[in-house]
Amino acid sequence: MEYDRIGRSYDRYRVPDPRIAACIRRGLGRAASVVNVGAGAGSYEPTDRRVVAVEPSAIMIAQRRTPGVEVVQASAESLPFPDGSFDAAMAILTVHHWADWRQGCREMRRVARRIVVLTWDPTSEGFWLTQDYFPELLSNDRPLFPPLDALRDALGDARVEPVLIPSDCTDGFLGAYWSRPHAYLDAGVRGAISSFSRMNDVDSGLHRLAADLESGRWHARHGHLAERDSMDLGYRLVVWSNEA
Template identity: 55%
Template structure:
């Protein structure tokens, strides 16, 4: 299933759960530096597009494009691997939490490099490090099937190398406003909410059997206190390091 087909299927409630997290947005916008023109690749509903710059958006899903607010940047239908722009058309190119849906992430990053004169900024996940599955209790204890989604995907070093980028860790605040997969690391009850899960592509990709088994197990462990016992070290944390990364090249 292509990224466009995926989000045409699951994206109907996206704007309700996937809002801009201002602390992460500040990191992305700071990384753009003094770029005045920016292309946002895999733009979705536009939640991380800077409002003080001239932005063009690229989004393959018709459903996601339809949910972009009236004030959002103009958006074209295209894939990251074949951007419909001339070389060095923009000061910078950005992509937020979208690389894992691209058919060929390295090719997409090279396209971003082609159309950007100064800077490429990408928010993504490091799923190539040893033990990544155990970093997050949800994949470790309830959804090991997530590992199968990453077979043959490029490593973080390969992604960074495609745009000669430095890698910066991005901690997740406990009250993160953007409902991506790891966002509720200190609010486990949120994963029992069907609407919240529908804003996370992982659940659709692993399939309904794995999803319902994980939800049942989590619900039981929350009721019994087992989750709290296993994860008591999380209660006092304001942020968590769960492998989110910013590539700046």
């Protein structure tokens, strides 16, 4: 299982960002019961309502920060709950890891009346990291994330809204360090970003980034980003509701 191999330091580097958490809370609306599918270590689970976490990896379950939440070791494709068990289902930067994300979407629709998915649009232009150093991450031949339109259709006429990433984002996913380029040279940081584990060649991009930072080339091209508080990097919140 992928996260039994790469997920051992998520509790250190993947700290929920309060601004992203606010977007997710708005998406959940007034849901009193929530199932967190592909829950990982429990990031972004609301604390003011009933939550059940579903996670296949024992390594990730062991790192959970939310005591008192019921945890079920299972997969998104086969949720062990009756129809309509929850007001809402949430899936945060996890759909691209599922063996069959369409089946996972069907399962979420079966057990919940509202669905909130945080994902990344693979048609996005990305940012300097993916454009200049790791273009493989934007390759149409091997997309890491499901097409946004296909995901939206699988959920059923869902609305899509951009999620801006703060310059000091505390949740260390791929785009979190867009204003802190040296962070990507840290093996610990990369170890908590699943995209790197799926790449064929990480070293070449790292060597180019390190050289450009040392020579000042990166700052000459991207130093203006220091003036930005946040950026649209292609992260999207997809919300579907079948509530009366």
